[in-house]
Amino acid sequence: MKSLRKILFYLALTISALIFVYPFYWMVIGSVSPESEIGNLTFFPDSLTLSSYSQMFDKIPIGGAFINSIIVSLSITIGVLVFGSMIGYALSKLVFKGRDLIFYIIIFTMTLPFQITLIPQYIIMVKFGWIDTYLALIVPYLVNALSIIMFRQYFKTIPDSLIDASRIDGCNELQIIFRILWPNSLPAIVTIGIITFMASWNEVLWPLIVIRDESLMTMPQLVTLFSVGGRADSQLGVKLASAVMLALPIVLAYLFFQKYFIQSMASTGLKE
Amino acid sequence: MINRKKIMPYLLVSPYIVHFLLFVSFPVIFSIILTFHKWNIISPMEYTGTANYIKLFSDKTFFKSIGNTLIFLVIHIPLQIIIALFLAEILNQNIKMRRFFRGAFFLPVIVSGVVVSMLWQQLYGFDTGLMNRVLTAVGLDKVGWLIDPKIAMPSIALMATWKNVGLYIILFLVGLQTVPVQYYEAADLEGASHWQKFFRITLPMINPTIFMVLILSTIGGFSLFIEPYIMTGGGPLNSTVSAVLYIYKQGFFYYHMGYAATLGLFFAFIILAVIIIQKKFIEKNN
Numbered sequence: 001m002k003s004l005r006k007i008l009f010y011l012a013l014t015i016s017a018l019i020f021v022y023p024f025y026w027m028v029i030g031s032v033s034p035e036s037e038i039g040n041l042t043f044f045p046d047s048l049t050l051s052s053y054s055q056m057f058d059k060i061p062i063g064g065a066f067i068n069s070i071i072v073s074l075s076i077t078i079g080v081l082v083f084g085s086m087i088g089y090a091l092s093k094l095v096f097k098g099r100d101l102i103f104y105i106i107i108f109t110m111t112l113p114f115q116i117t118l119i120p121q122y123i124i125m126v127k128f129g130w131i132d133t134y135l136a137l138i139v140p141y142l143v144n145a146l147s148i149i150m151f152r153q154y155f156k157t158i159p160d161s162l163i164d165a166s167r168i169d170g171c172n173e174l175q176i177i178f179r180i181l182w183p184n185s186l187p188a189i190v191t192i193g194i195i196t197f198m199a200s201w202n203e204v205l206w207p208l209i210v211i212r213d214e215s216l217m218t219m220p221q222l223v224t225l226f227s228v229g230g231r232a233d234s235q236l237g238v239k240l241a242s243a244v245m246l247a248l249p250i251v252l253a254y255l256f257f258q259k260y261f262i263q264s265m266a267s268t269g270l271k272e
Numbered sequence: 273m274i275n276r277k278k279i280m281p282y283l284l285v286s287p288y289i290v291h292f293l294l295f296v297s298f299p300v301i302f303s304i305i306l307t308f309h310k311w312n313i314i315s316p317m318e319y320t321g322t323a324n325y326i327k328l329f330s331d332k333t334f335f336k337s338i339g340n341t342l343i344f345l346v347i348h349i350p351l352q353i354i355i356a357l358f359l360a361e362i363l364n365q366n367i368k369m370r371r372f373f374r375g376a377f378f379l380p381v382i383v384s385g386v387v388v389s390m391l392w393q394q395l396y397g398f399d400t401g402l403m404n405r406v407l408t409a410v411g412l413d414k415v416g417w418l419i420d421p422k423i424a425m426p427s428i429a430l431m432a433t434w435k436n437v438g439l440y441i442i443l444f445l446v447g448l449q450t451v452p453v454q455y456y457e458a459a460d461l462e463g464a465s466h467w468q469k470f471f472r473i474t475l476p477m478i479n480p481t482i483f484m485v486l487i488l489s490t491i492g493g494f495s496l497f498i499e500p501y502i503m504t505g506g507g508p509l510n511s512t513v514s515a516v517l518y519i520y521k522q523g524f525f526y527y528h529m530g531y532a533a534t535l536g537l538f539f540a541f542i543i544l545a546v547i548i549i550q551k552k553f554i555e556k557n558n
Contacts, residue, residue, distance in 0.1 A: 010367075010368070013362065013367070013373060016359070016377075017372075017373050017376040017377065019434075020376050020377050020379055020380060020434070020438070021376050021379060023391055023392070023395060023402075024379065024380075024383070024391070026391075026395075026402065027387075027391050027394075030394075083287040083288070086284045086285075086287065087284060087285050087287065087288045089284065090281045090284035090285045091285070094280070094281040094284070095281075096278070096281035096282065099281070102285055102288065102289075105292060106288070109292065109296050111544070111547075112296065112300070112540075113491075113494070113539075113540040113543045113544065114495070115494075115495075115515075115516060115519065115536045115539050115540050115543065116299075116300060116303055116536050116537055116540035117295070117296065117299040117300060117303065117536075118519070118523070118536055119303060119306065119519075119523050119529055119532050119533040119536055120298070120299035120300075120302040120303045120306065120533065121295060121299050122523070122524075123302070123306075123313065123529065124294070124295070124298070124299065126313060140295050142287070142291070143287050143288055143290075143291035148288065173280050173284065198382060201384070202384040202385065202386075204384070204385070204386055204498050205497055205498065205516075205520070208520075208524075209520075209523075209524055220384050220386045223386055223387075223390070224386050224498065224501070224502060227386075227390050227393075227502055228501070228502055228505065236394065239390060240390075240391075240394070243386070243387045243390045243391060246384055246386060246387050247383045247384065247387045250382055250383065250384070251379070251382070251383065254379070254382050258371075258375050258378075261378070261382060262374070262375075262378055262442055265378075265381065265382075265439055265442060266439075266442045266443060266445075266446055
């Protein structure tokens with residue numbers, strides 16, 4: 001009786017896990033099936049073909065979009081880590097006039113809905129002549145309030161004596177941040193790095209607004225426009241293939257660094 | 273040397289100050305100015321007084337888009353909290369392959385909303401979609417997931433729950449692990465049932481997590497955009513136009529910059545009002 005209950009329990013749990021995983025599997029299978037067989041509720045395709053992929057590569061510059069996404073996401077992540085740790089360090093370890101004011105402004109801006117700044121930010125990009133450049137995709141994201149707060153919190157746990165000792169050894173402030181604090185803050189750097197990279201990799205609203213030139217589009221934007229535009233010629237397999245390409249890099253990263261992904265995402269909830 | 277030491281902190285925070293002036297405070301001020309103007313970016317700005325505000329209050333589609341967003345929230349948030357809490361409670365027990373199950377539920381969280389929307393657009397397809405195939409296979413009628421105006425928004429809310437629930441499972445797991453084991457042991461001694469323990473101990477103890485999930489998913493829900501953009505384009509009969517999608521269309525489809533800024537400002541006030549009410553409610557309950 002007890003073991004029967006246990007079997008039923010694991011069966012239910014497995015079915016619910018399948019509900020979350022199977023659609024992705026279905027998508028992959030659909031992308032390598034002939035057009036007529038897509039959509040079947042199946043675990044193994046009857047025949048495999050890569051024609052959807054080759055057609056997709058002909059229709060959209062997905063390789064270029066992948067490189068654009070890498071450039072944009074990496075630049076933003078590096079910027080957020082460098083600037084976030086500089087600002088977080090000043091706010092946690094240095095004493096200066098206006099420090100608390102800046103801290104409260106940061107907290108306040110975190111509650112500001114983006115819906116209010118969307119239109120004027122676009123106009124700024126137009127006035128700067130940044131439409132259809134990497135600058136529009138990268139610069140507004142280089143400084144991020146949440147990452148500053150997270151660095152500030154983490155640096156507070158590092159003893160002042162370590163910083164004082166390095167100062168006596170002749171380190172300047174930048175050396176203290178990048179040579180002394182960084183090696184001692186790897187958990188914070190990994191967390192902020194993953195959150196930032198994921199958010200910028202998946203960002204789609206802002207690119208849709210500031211990029212019109214197809215050769216500069218990031219992957220989510222290109223795939224979105226491919227999906228809603230007419231160029232897929234209502235061929236489902238081709239659409240699915242582009243969706244697989246968009247999901248693949250982050251899923252691969254997730255498979256290798258699952259633990260870090262989950263820990264990082266869990267800590268985003270702590271900002272409230 | 274002393275001067276350098278004094279300036280250094282300001283140099284370090286200067287990126288934030290530049291960012292704040294350029295991308296936060298200037299846009300907010302400029303957006304307020306814009307609300308009193310008509311502007312398509314190309315021709316000069318034209319002062320129109322309160323015309324944008326008057327237009328807003330008679331704009332049925334905008335209020336429908338806010339209503340749609342609220343429908344989304346009202347379905348999405350309770351569903352999300354209940355499912356996440358239920359699965360977290362199960363994962364918190366001593367089960368085999370816990371890491372695998374946790375990883376499975378979390379998978380949709382990391383994948384782009386674009387992928388999830390494209391995927392579910394197919395799953396929700398009326399004739400060949402997986403959902404209707406399953407329904408017909410067990411002898412039920414097909415559902416017009418995305419083509420029935422009454423059902424389309426709930427369908428999107430259901431999909432968003434599927435996408436995000438993994439994140440909230442993790443947050444609840446963190447919360448559940450803060451509940452002292454002694455409480456359960458004491459309850460066991462008094463012969464409490466599983467449900468009694470859940471409602472009398474677990475639920476009150478993880479109240480802070482529930483409120484955190486409430487606020488996070490409210491903010492997320494108010495940003496609803498890419499899902500209707502890809503899956504329905506706002507249809508059928510405008511039943512899935514979200515507020516952000518409507519603002520986007522006004523701004524970047526019609527180039528009504530002044531009007532779109534007015535909508536953005538008004539909507540931001542609604543968001544802040546809802547969140548302040550939630551926070552007040554939370555403080556009262558703690």
